[in-house]
Structures are given as structure tokens and as C-alpha cells.
Amino acid sequence: MKVYIMVDIEGIAGMIFWDNRDANSLHDFEKRCSLRRILTNEVNAAVEGAIKAGAKEIIIWDSHGDKNNFYLEDLHPEAEIIIGYKGLPSYFPLLDRSFDAGMYIGGHAMAGTPKANLPHTITPLNGKYYGEVGMFAVMCGFFDVPMVFVSGDKAVVNEVQRDIPNVGYVITKEAFGPYSAKTLAPKKAQELIRKEVEKSLRRKKGIKSYKITPPYIFKNETFTCNERINLMAEGKKEIPRVWKGDDLSKLYNEVVKPQPLDGKWGSQDIDPEMTLRLKKSKKAKA
Numbered sequence: 001m002k003v004y005i006m007v008d009i010e011g012i013a014g015m016i017f018w019d020n021r022d023a024n025s026l027h028d029f030e031k032r033c034s035l036r037r038i039l040t041n042e043v044n045a046a047v048e049g050a051i052k053a054g055a056k057e058i059i060i061w062d063s064h065g066d067k068n069n070f071y072l073e074d075l076h077p078e079a080e081i082i083i084g085y086k087g088l089p090s091y092f093p094l095l096d097r098s099f100d101a102g103m104y105i106g107g108h109a110m111a112g113t114p115k116a117n118l119p120h121t122i123t124p125l126n127g128k129y130y131g132e133v134g135m136f137a138v139m140c141g142f143f144d145v146p147m148v149f150v151s152g153d154k155a156v157v158n159e160v161q162r163d164i165p166n167v168g169y170v171i172t173k174e175a176f177g178p179y180s181a182k183t184l185a186p187k188k189a190q191e192l193i194r195k196e197v198e199k200s201l202r203r204k205k206g207i208k209s210y211k212i213t214p215p216y217i218f219k220n221e222t223f224t225c226n227e228r229i230n231l232m233a234e235g236k237k238e239i240p241r242v243w244k245g246d247d248l249s250k251l252y253n254e255v256v257k258p259q260p261l262d263g264k265w266g267s268q269d270i271d272p273e274m275t276l277r278l279k280k281s282k283k284a285k286a
Helices: 026-052 132-142 154-162 185-200 225-233 246-257 272-285
Strands: 002-007 057-062 081-084 101-107 123-125 128-130 148-155 170-179 180-183 216-219 244-245
Touching: 026 057, 026 101, 026 148, 026 185, 057 148, 081 170, 101 132, 101 154, 123 132, 132 148, 132 154, 132 246, 148 154, 148 185, 154 170, 170 185, 185 216, 216 246, 244 246
Parallel strands: 002 057, 002 101, 057 081, 101 148, 148 170
Antiparallel strands: 123 128, 123 216, 170 180, 216 244
């Protein structure tokens, strides 16, 4: 059995603040290290459960931030991991039809979700909204791979159950709001993840892959100033708001634009020199 594990950090037990990701003080640095340790241990627990269920090949993708969040020396020796972000062949790298199951560790709810811990990111696809975990389920379905397990706060589990009612899960915490929650002790979360991953993989034949009927239509409903500046710099007078096609993997990579070896990821960042050139150009025309 071949298993793909996508990993984020916001949904792990004990994480409740964005500030924990910063290293501006000794406290922030220590907290960041603690969260990385918890993340590594939760994923190791998932790997152990997968092996007990019969997995022979386990690929992990660290999808959070700079995509280099693990204590690699402590990673389970039977797993392989995809890390780093420059030069990735695609978003959801290496995911294809050769996998028997997909799982998500450390998930968070989509932007705008009430009573969710650190909710962010939302993608409109075929008239429906998906978060990061939902898009993973969609992409797994495109490759006929069932997404069988998710861990994270209660809100993200509810979100996934909307589309996959019998998905396996572990609720690591229950949010009062975006920056507060009642959380499991990390060791308890790891114990549950280990058990539930094994159970989920053993019953994977009863969990259908989540399918969307093509054509696939993405709509970018909002644009940041940086996105507009990037498009203007490319000489585009009209901002493209819709992406449509039958190959979901190819189409989604056009939308998110994985970062090339010498460039920036999508349109999230902006070259200050380019901004200055645009300002000078506008002044000259005036």
C-alpha cells in the first residue's frame, strides 16, 4: 500500500497563535521549536499507524510556509518527505494515481469559518468553496485516490465531513475563536492519530474518493494590490478572473503558480524595484 500524507501546522495540538510562527524573541523561538517537535511527532504517529495497516511506501509533503518545518533527524525512518518550495514540479508534488490513500495532518478550516482556530485560505471551484484540506481531497479524487483521514481542529473535520462523511479523523482541539481553543495534550493527540490512521486505512475500500465533474472552473473573486501590480507588469489590461479546463492538476498549478527556481511563489510577493518602475511609468504618462 502506498500512502500520501499532506502536512500543515495550524491544526496540530497546542497551536493557537500566529505569533508562534515568528522568531522575534526567545519565547517565540522556543515556542516555534516546540510546535515543530509536536508536528514531527504527530506525523510520526500517522506513519506508525499506516505501517500497522500495511503501508509499504509513505510519502510526506511538508506544505506549510517555507516547507521545511520538520526535525528531520527524528522523522520515522520508513517515510520519505518532500521539503522546500523553490523548483517544486507542482502543487501536491508527486501525487498521482499510484497512491492507494491520501491523509492530511495538522489541517485548519477555510477562511471565514466561525469557531475555527487560525482559519485561512479559500478557493472557489465549480461554484463551491474549499479550504486547503478540501483542495487536497479534490485533487486526490482527480487521481482516483480516496482521502481517508484528517487531523486538526473540530471546524476542519466538520468541513471535510461535508464532502466525505465517513472520513477517518482526530479532533486535536476545539476553537472558541481564531486564537483560542481547548486542545488535547500533544501525546494524547499522537496516540489517537496512530490508532485512527490504522483504522482508516484498514477500511479505505469503504471510503470513496471525492469527485468533481469537469470542466473545472476556478474563480478569483478578490485581488490584492500586489496581484494587480504583478498582472499590470505582465502587460495585461484585463485581469483574468476565471480558469477553466478538464485537467485539474494542470489547471490548479496555473492558478497557484508553484515557485520556480529563480522566482517567487505565485503573486504573493512583489519585487520592490518593479513597483518603483511602475510608479515612475505612471508619473511619466501623467
